[in-house]
Structure formats: C-alpha cells, structure tokens
Amino acid sequence: MPELPEVETTIKGLEPLIGTFIINIKIHTPKLRFLIPKNIINIKRGIKIKKIERRGKFIIISLSNDYSIVIHLGMSGRLRLFNIKKYNKIKHDHFSLKTNKKQLLIFNDVRRFGFIDYDKSNKICNKKYIVNLGLEALDCSLTGKYLQSKICNKTVQIKQILLDQTIIAGIGNIYASEILFNAKISPLEFGKDLSVANCNKLVISTKKILQRAINAGGSTLKDYVSTDGILGNFQNKFKVYNRGGQKINGRIVKKIVQYGRSTYYCPKLQIKNK
DNA sequence: CGGCAAACCTGCGAGC
DNA sequence: TGCTCGCAGGTTTGCC
Numbered sequence: 001m002p003e004l005p006e007v008e009t010t011i012k013g014l015e016p017l018i019g020t021f022i023i024n025i026k027i028h029t030p031k032l033r034f035l036i037p038k039n040i041i042n043i044k045r046g047i048k049i050k051k052i053e054r055r056g057k058f059i060i061i062s063l064s065n066d067y068s069i070v071i072h073l074g075m076s077g078r079l080r081l082f083n084i085k086k087y088n089k090i091k092h093d094h095f096s097l098k099t100n101k102k103q104l105l106i107f108n109d110v111r112r113f114g115f116i117d118y119d120k121s122n123k124i125c126n127k128k129y130i131v132n133l134g135l136e137a138l139d140c141s142l143t144g145k146y147l148q149s150k151i152c153n154k155t156v157q158i159k160q161i162l163l164d165q166t167i168i169a170g171i172g173n174i175y176a177s178e179i180l181f182n183a184k185i186s187p188l189e190f191g192k193d194l195s196v197a198n199c200n201k202l203v204i205s206t207k208k209i210l211q212r213a214i215n216a217g218g219s220t221l222k223d224y225v226s227t228d229g230i231l232g233n234f235q236n237k238f239k240v241y242n243r244g245g246q247k248i249n250g251r252i253v254k255k256i257v258q259y260g261r262s263t264y265y266c267p268k269l270q271i272k273n274k
Numbered sequence: 275c276g277g278c279a280a281a282c283c284t285g286c287g288a289g290c
Numbered sequence: 291t292g293c294t295c296g297c298a299g300g301t302t303t304g305c306c
Contacts, residue, residue, distance in 0.1 A: 002299060033283095033300090074299090075283090076284080076285090076300095092284085113301075114300085115301095129301085153276095155276080156277065156278090160277095160278095165301080172299055175299090219299080259279090
C-alpha cells in the first residue's frame with residue numbers, strides 16, 4: 001500500500017489525534033519487522049499527542065513526554081482510526097492506541113514488514129533509518145542538479161535509483177513507473193548516462209505525480225483504505241502500472257522485471273538514449 | 275564500496 | 291475442488 005502519497009493520506013487521517021491524551025497502548029503482536037519496544041506500553045495515561053509528521057515513508061508521532069512513536073507501514077501495513085464503540089478486531093490487528101476522545105488507532109499489517117519504534121525524540125532523528133534518508137521527494141531542495149550529482153557514477157538503472165530512499169525519500173514501486181512514464185524516460189537508462197536536463201524532467205515528474213496522487217487520496221490496491229475507511233482513487237489514474245499489454249496513446253505498455261521488482265513502461269514513448 | 279539476490283511474511287489469483 | 295506457483299505497495303542482510 002504505502003508510498004509517499006498513501007503515507008501522506010494516512011497522516012492527514014490521523015489529525016484528529018493531535019492534542020488528545022493517551023489512555024493506553026496495547027501490543028497484540030510483539031514482533032513485526034522487529035520487536036516493538038516493550039516500554040511503549042508503559043506510556044503514562046495523560047501523555048499528550050503533540051505532532052504527527054511524515055519523513056519519507058515514516059510516520060513520526062511526537063508525544064509530550066519527549067518520546068516519539070515511529071511507524072513504517074511496510075508493504076501491507078495500514079493505520080485506521082475508530083470510535084472505540086465501532087471497533088471490531090480483525091485478523092492482523094497488531095497494535096492499538098486509545099485516547100481520551102474515545103478514539104482507537106489500530107495498526108494492521110498482513111505481511112508484518114512494517115514496524116513500530118519508540119524512543120526519545122532526540123534519538124529518533126539519529127536512527128539509521130532516518131539519518132540515511134535522502135531529500136524529501138516533494139521538497140523544493142530536490143532539484144535535477146541534486147539528483148544528477150547523486151547518480152552520475154551509478155551503474156544501476158534509473159528505475160532502481162528512484163526506489164533508493166537514500167537519494168530521494170518517498171518514491172515506491174508504483175510511482176517509480178508512473179514518474180518515468182510521465183518524464184518520458186526509459187526505466188532501463190543507467191544513472192550515469194542521465195543528463196541534468198533529464199534529471200530535471202524526472203524531478204518535475206516526481207513532484208507532479210506524487211502531488212496528484214495525494215490530491216486523489218492515494219492509491220488503493222487490494223483492500224487498502226485510508227484511516228477513515230475511504231478508498232483512495234489514484235489507481236484509476238495509473239497510466240502504465242499494472243497495465244502490461246494494454247495501450248496508452250496507441251502504444252503498448254510492457255511489463256519487465258528489474259532488480260526483482262515489476263516495472264511497467266512504454267518502450268515507444270520512453271526511448272533509451274544509450 | 276557497489277550491486278544484486280535472498281530473506282522477512284501472508285494471501286490471492288492463475289493454471290493445472 | 292484443491293494443489294502449487296508466482297506475485298504483491300518495502301527494506302535489510304549477506305555475499306561476491
């Protein structure tokens with residue numbers, strides 16, 4: 001489910017939690033990608049939820065005890081917010097947080113590739129998974145020049161580079177294909193072969209595609225829903241993703257596998273230069 | 275160091 | 291109907 005637009009949509013759905021006070025936290029599944037820190041259940045009643053923000057695909061919830069909860073949704077994770085009375089536990093509900101406003105935040109994750117971390121706020125920003133992140137995909141500091149400087153020695157293909165969170169944070173497998181199509185750049189192009197002009201195109205397409213997806217409430221594949229249960233609808237706007245064999249502007253979309261991940265592109269409209 | 279396959283999990287659809 | 295296989299929105303690990 002979760003690339004930047006879906007995480008951003010999730011964050012917006014969590015806004016009603018801001019300013020509320022935690023009543024309790026329960027862990028139903030101790031180990032996701034790694035163990036949920038046990039001391040998270042010791043959060044005292046009355047600790048306030050101060051801020052909820054996104055960094056790359058990470059959700060950071062800052063508390064009034066100077067600790068933060070970090071949530072990564074992995075491949076199949078999702079957060080939903082219930083009125084306590086309307087909650088019915090379902091399979092793969094691993095974690096819950098109850099507030100004084102009768103809200104119940106539930107973390108559900110079929111594949112358990114997601115994780116939950118809990119530590120002092122000033123330690124979170126030094127965690128490897130945060131420190132190593134590259135520039136935010138939507139940040140104005142992300143420019144073609146920056147991208148080119150990061151990839152000018154890379155012998156891997158640009159599709160793989162777009163997924164590299166240490167260069168640009170937030171792009172995932174779906175939007176990588178969509179971005180490349182929008183920029184009319186072949187996913188097979190090698191990083192070192194991309195001109196600054198092409199890097200500019202990529203950066204512009206990245207921002208355009210991700211922003212459009214956010215505006216559409218993210219994408220819904222399988223059963224992903226946002227925190228309030230509403231379906232995102234950007235998947236209806238995919239030009240190439242999941243459209244192998246179909247035509248776009250009269251040209252056939254091809255599915256290939258790169259570095260173990262599916263890539264969809266249009267060879268006629270995304271011509272490789274070298 | 276860089277690149278790449280495999281690993282971590284469950285569920286679903288296709289094909290036999 | 292039921293089995294096996296391949297694949298799924300992400301990231302880390304370990305090997306070369």
